[in-house]
Amino acid sequence: MDADVPGASARPGLTSTLCDLAVPDSPVLVIGIGNRLRGDDSASGEVVRRLHERGAQPGIEVCEQLCEPDDLLEVLQGRDAVVLVDTMRSGDPPGTIRRFDVSSEPLPARLRGSVSTHAFGLHDAIELARALHRLPRCVIVLAVEGRHFEAGATLSGEVEAAVAPLACAVLRAARDLAKN
16 A cells, blocks of 8 residues: 655545564664665665664664665565665656555556666565565555656755655654564
């Protein structure tokens, strides 16, 4: 199920679910996926930076995945709960933040080819991990709609304004998973 995140271009009527399958002894892994050299695709790196600035959080591990989503297969294996942060191209207004629980079902069909800005998309990596039985039991995707993805571009104003609410949403999701 997908949902907008309060505080960033929210659309009413969508709800979210909380995956409660995480094992308490295993840290929740937050992974920022992106390319710091491609404008709005660097938003997840900025989220990871802000989370690192907050300091260690009990039961939460944060890392940045600067390469393609297909490299996630190795990182996901053996994890129980993961929050993935990425930039999407879905047609929503730039800066819109969306939350998807892909633990037991794929990303919505209308977004499967567009959630990632990468050649091998995040949807593909998630579904390949699921098929290979490497998908963590709980996977939450938080994505911000981007505007500029050109090499050398900086964050657009809309995405820059969405970084703080996105970081809060990521931390909230990870804390909720760490509690379960």
